[in-house]
Amino acid sequence: MAVKNIFEAVVGFNEPGIAQLVQKELDSGTNLDEVLNEGLIGAMDEVGRRFSEGELFVPEMLMAAQTMKAGLKILKPLLAEGTTESKGTVVIGTVKGDLHDIGKNLVAMMMEGAGFNVVDLGVDVETDAFIKAAQENKAKVIALSALLTTTMPAMEKTVKAVQEAGMPVATIVGGAPVTQAFADQIGANGYSDDAPGAVELARKLIAA
Ligand code: B12
Incomplete structure (x- = not known):
């Protein structure tokens, strides 16, 4: 095979x-x-x-x-092949302290393919940078990736900062060590264990 x-x-x-x-x-x-x-x-x-x-x-x-x-x-x-009509903007990045980007890139590619405008901030992204990019681009979703248990707290920090800023944007989280229970615990709006699931989540959250 x-x-x-x-x-x-x-x-x-x-x-x-x-x-x-x-x-x-x-x-x-x-x-x-x-x-x-x-x-x-x-x-x-x-x-x-x-x-x-x-x-x-x-x-x-x-x-x-x-x-x-x-x-x-x-x-x-x-x-990335798909519809050309934009479904809204998703800001994506790997959180502060974390350099893993393969899964994040896959999610970004599939989001593009599903018609979202994707603003990819790369790796090792500060909370403030997520917030600034979401505001500037009028994003509907912030997608956070983490591959290290030691960088998962940076997800919580960003999710909380978004909530405190009262922004009309949904947060979704993922990456190998992340779970639905963790997402619930930090108050994220969604979690998926793979890229197609991330696209589904973004669709649902934007429609909601
Ligand atoms: C490749 C790799 C590296 C590469 C990264 C290169 C790159 N450009 O990404 C390098 C060599 C740089 C690296 C470095 C390190 N790594 Co590393 N790495 C890996 C490895 C082998 C694969 C990760 C990967 O790409 N997987 C494939 C992708 C497609 O999967 P994924 O990222 O999980 O993404 C999928 C889903 O999770 C989801 N998803 C991902 N993001 C998002 C976001 C959202 C919003 C949603 C909804 C879904 C979603 O969709 C994706 C597609 O289906 C993993 C092992 C593993 N199995 O995860 C270790 C691993 C993550 N690394 C590990 C470690 C320890 C390190 C180092 C600390 C090692 C060291 N001593 O220096 C450093 C840390 C550097 C840093 N500060 O980030 C550990 C983490 C342990 C832990 N519990 O925290 C792992 C698990 C290896 C292990 N078994 O011990 N690493």
């Missing part, structure tokens, strides 16, 4: 070869979700597992991330 080759390429840091493998797989008719979930995302889970077990270290984790990103580049036009 060739999706396995994509998985192996990420786990094996084959950055030069990944684009061709992903393209070949799509050309052969394999569905986009399978390439993404079983190939690319599945491989990052495996890399995380090997890191936890001490089999891999930060430089390898970074090489895998770069390989994943090179593969994602091929999928981007397909993920």
Whole structure:
């Protein structure tokens, strides 16, 4: 099965070869979700597992991330393809102290594909920057990503600041360590464990 080759390429840091493998797989008719979930995302889970077990270290984790990103580049036009009518603006970023951006980028791509105007603030984003960007762009949703348990408190800080500012904007949160219970606890308006779910949430919150 060739999706396995994509998985192996990420786990094996084959950055030069990944684009061709992903393209070949799509050309052969394999569905986009399978390439993404079983190939690319599945491989990052495996890399995380090997890191936890001490089999891999930060430089390898970074090489895998770069390989994943090179593969994602091929999928981007397909993920972002969709309606042209704007559904409203979403400000997105990875919270202060956190440099992980692959999941955040995926959410941004799918939001664009679903017709949202996306303002991506990048990684290590201060609370004030989220608030300023949301005000300037009249955003309807602020989407916060965190991959570290140590940066989850920065989500709470931003959600609370948005509430205190009395802004007409919904906050949604996600990232591997985040849960629905955590989202409820910090008063966020929504949580999803994947990018398609993030799009659904944004749609619902904007319609509400
Ligand atoms: C790649 C990676 C890195 C790369 C990041 C490169 C990059 N540009 O992103 C590098 C090497 C830089 C890195 C560094 C570190 N990392 Co790291 N990293 C990972 C790894 C292997 C994969 C993350 C990833 O990209 N997953 C794939 C994406 C697609 O998944 P995702 O981000 O979860 O996103 C999905 C959903 O969560 C959701 N989602 C994401 N964001 C949002 C937002 C919203 C609003 C919604 C609704 C949904 C949503 O949708 C996405 C798509 O489905 C994880 C392991 C893992 N399994 O998570 C460790 C991991 C997150 N890292 C970890 C650690 C410890 C670190 C370091 C502290 C290591 C060190 N000693 O220096 C540093 C921290 C640096 C920093 N300050 O941020 C730990 C965190 C442990 C913890 N409990 O906090 C993990 C879990 C590894 C492990 N098993 O121990 N890392």
